[in-house]
Amino acid sequence: MKGEKMLKEQVFKILEQEIIPVIRSGSMSANDRIWLRDTNEMWMSKEGASLNEISEDDILSVSINAEVINPDTLTRLAISVMSENPDINMLILNRTEYSRTISATGETVKPYVDDIAQIIGINIKNYPHSEIKKITRLFRSRSAVSIKNEGILCAGSSPDDAAAVAIIADKAAIIHIQGSFFERLTYIGRAESALMRFIYRRKYSKQAAINGRG
Amino acid sequence: MNKDIELVCRSVCEAGLRLSAEGLVARTWGNISIRIDERRMAVTPSGIMYGDIRPEHIAIMDIFTGKWECRVKPSGERKLHAEIYKSRPDIGAVVHTHQLNASVCAAARTTVEVMSRKSAGILKTEQVLCGSYGLPGTGKLTRGTVSAIKDSMCALMANHGAVCLGRDIDEAFTVSRVLEKVCGEFIASKINSFEAYGKTGAEKVCDSYLRLHSHS
Numbered sequence: 292m293k294g295e296k297m298l299k300e301q302v303f304k305i306l307e308q309e310i311i312p313v314i315r316s317g318s319m320s321a322n323d324r325i326w327l328r329d330t331n332e333m334w335m336s337k338e339g340a341s342l343n344e345i346s347e348d349d350i351l352s353v354s355i356n357a358e359v360i361n362p363d364t365l366t367r368l369a370i371s372v373m374s375e376n377p378d379i380n381m382l383i384l385n386r387t388e389y390s391r392t393i394s395a396t397g398e399t400v401k402p403y404v405d406d407i408a409q410i411i412g413i414n415i416k417n418y419p420h421s422e423i424k425k426i427t428r429l430f431r432s433r434s435a436v437s438i439k440n441e442g443i444l445c446a447g448s449s450p451d452d453a454a455a456v457a458i459i460a461d462k463a464a465i466i467h468i469q470g471s472f473f474e475r476l477t478y479i480g481r482a483e484s485a486l487m488r489f490i491y492r493r494k495y496s497k498q499a500a501i502n503g504r505g
Numbered sequence: 506m507n508k509d510i511e512l513v514c515r516s517v518c519e520a521g522l523r524l525s526a527e528g529l530v531a532r533t534w535g536n537i538s539i540r541i542d543e544r545r546m547a548v549t550p551s552g553i554m555y556g557d558i559r560p561e562h563i564a565i566m567d568i569f570t571g572k573w574e575c576r577v578k579p580s581g582e583r584k585l586h587a588e589i590y591k592s593r594p595d596i597g598a599v600v601h602t603h604q605l606n607a608s609v610c611a612a613a614r615t616t617v618e619v620m621s622r623k624s625a626g627i628l629k630t631e632q633v634l635c636g637s638y639g640l641p642g643t644g645k646l647t648r649g650t651v652s653a654i655k656d657s658m659c660a661l662m663a664n665h666g667a668v669c670l671g672r673d674i675d676e677a678f679t680v681s682r683v684l685e686k687v688c689g690e691f692i693a694s695k696i697n698s699f700e701a702y703g704k705t706g707a708e709k710v711c712d713s714y715l716r717l718h719s720h721s
Contacts, residue, residue, distance in 0.1 A: 316528060388707035396718050403612035404664050405641055406534055406603055462605060466612050468714045472695040473613035479664050483640060494552040 295330075302327060302334045302350055306342065309450040310383075314342060318458040320387045323442070326369040327450065328380040331356050333373060338363055364420050365441065371427045372446065379430060379446045381453035386442035389464035393417075394437045401478035403466040408484035409491035410459045411435045415443060435460045513539050513547045514560035520600070520674050521555035529602040529681055530555075535666065536580035539674055540590055540597045544568055548586055550577040581642035588651045589670060598674040602681050606688035607667035611635060614663045617691045627683045630657035638663035659684050 305327065313319045321343040327334045332354050336342060340349035353362065355374050362370065369382050393400055393415075400415035402408035412433035418426050419439040426444070429436050434456045435445045443460040447453025470476035479487070520537045524530050538548040549555075550562045564579035566572070568587045573579050580586075586599045610617050610633075617633040619625040636653035639646030650668055653660035658680045659669045667684055671677030696710055 388711050392711040392714060396715070398718075404603070404608050404666065462608065465605065466609050468710060469609045469692050469696065470612050471714060471717065472692070473615055475614070476612055477614050477638075477664060478612070487641070 296332065297329045297334070299334075299347060299350060302329075303345070305450045306345065309454045310342060313454050313458060316458075318387065318461045319383065319385055319454075323386050323457070324365060324384040326366070326373065326382040328355070328373055333369070335366060335369070338365070365438075368420050368423055368426060368438070368444070371423045372430050372444075375427045376430050376446070378448050381447050381450050383445045383447075383453050383457045384438070384442050385435075385445055385457045385460050387461050387464070389468055390437075390443040390461055391441075393464040393467060394442050395440050397437075397439060398467070400437065400463045400467045402484045402487075403463065403470065403476065403478045405479065405487055406459055407463045407466075408479050408487040410456055410488075411463065412488055413481050413484045415460065415463060435463075510541060510547070510565060511560060513541050514563040516674060517547050517549060517563050518558050518560055520598075520678075521549055521558050523678065524600065524602065525555045527678070527682070529600075529604045529685075534603045536582050536586070536601045537674070538580075538583075538586040538590075538599045541565065543594075546586060546590055548573075548579045548583050550575070551580050553577065582647075584642070584644070585647045585650055585668065588647050589654065589668070592651060593654075593670065595672060596670045598671045598677040600669045600671075600674075600677045600681055601662075601666060602669065603666040604681060604685050604688075606685050606692060607661055609692055610688045611661040611666060612664055614638070614661075615691075617661065617688055618694075619687050620690050620694070621687075624683050624687050628658050628680060628687065630655075630659075633657070633659055633661060633684065633687065635661035635663055638665075641665065 314321055321341045323342060325336045332352050334350055334352050337349045337351060355370055372382060373379055397417045399417060415435050415437050416429060417437040417439055420441060426436050430446055435443050437443050445453055445456035445460050447456050517537055517539055524535055524537060536549045538546045540546050544567060546566055546568055547563050548566055553562055562577050564573040564575035566579060566583055568590045582601055589596060589599050614635050619628060619631050625631045634653040637649030639649055650660055650662050659667060661667050669677050669681040669684060671680055696713060
């Protein structure tokens with residue numbers, strides 16, 4: 292994602308390897324959207340394109356730095372999130388039934404299990420897409436934000452990382468909704484969630500360093 | 506490395522891939538161990554993707570002293586595995602998963618009623634208990650989980666996931682699949698729709714939720 296610009300075929304390969312298996316597992320839907328950083332530009336899927344049957348025309352390249360002419364509202368948000376957060380290289384808008392339902396109610400999703408705390412953060416807050424600045428700022432400390440009536444926007448430093456966030460965002464939405472039918476639904480406190488995320492990220496960065504050394 | 510131990514380490518690596526492939530965990534979440542003998546177990550490492558785990562990453566740990574040998578650190582839940590082997594000499598493999606339906610029940614910290622006799626036979630209980638909450642890797646979580654397992658083959662771990670046991674690794678996987686089905690049926694009984702659990706029936710569950718939400 293840094294260095295030489297990717298070819299469209301490479302974008303397709305990333306979709307095939309990292310995204311399609313998650314759609315097949317049900318943790319993402321075919322009408323999710325993606326934005327992938329590539330040098331100073333980004334590749335994006337068109338609104339309405341099915342990621343399962345994506346064609347060359349459905350993938351576009353836009354500049355992150357320059358003024359984009361008539362971007363759709365979500366792309367405008369994606370440009371802001373990527374330009375303000377240099378560690379974010381891929382965004383996925385998760386639109387599974389559960390994610391969309393959560394985004395429609397506007398509720399904040401809590402860290403009901405430790406993997407939500409570790410990989411997403413202390414909660415998934417909801418904002419309308421027009422709140423670009425607030426959403427962009429939230430991505431400094433969280434990996435997912437619920438966008439009113441749109442789904443859950445998931446961020447990662449790589450396609451694999453973003454796909455993992457999308458899986459956990461869907462899981463969080465499922466636990467929130469299905470858990471509401473129980474007498475009580477408990478969640479991990481703010482301080483413990485923050486601690487879990489800190490330890491997890493440190494563990495992951497160490498592992499990335501080991502992998503980088505080969 | 507002794508040939509028998511090498512074989513056990515290979516089995517742990519294969520089980521890790523299976524854990525991922527069956528959707529019971531993602532990334533490095535969850536962990537697996539296989540008993541080697543009365544005193545030792547082989548356990549997955551901490552923080553390495555299942556696809557990248559090699560036999561040399563599997564730690565050999567003394568169940569009684571907690572001492573381990575490996576060039577990478579073993580799973581943070583190794584004490585939980587060791588305590589299970591100590592208290593249950595009949596157990597040969599332990600799998601800790603983050604499976605979806607069990608996670609819903611673990612967040613509700615509920616006792617799960619096992620509705621089918623066949624499932625109860627496999628899980629060796631008519632009620633799956635949820636252990637008390639503790640931070641990952643702590644004695645509190647270990648004690649709570651071990652006491653929730655009792656003589657059964659599984660337990661929920663509050664706000665964490667599930668732990669499934671077996672005389673061998675195949676049985677531990679069977680237990681985790683049956684537990685997922687049992688938790689799914691239990692969730693469905695709460696939602697009052699026998700079709701609506703897991704990823705199937707999502708529309709129905711979400712409609713019920715939105716109705717509930719609009720009235721609250």
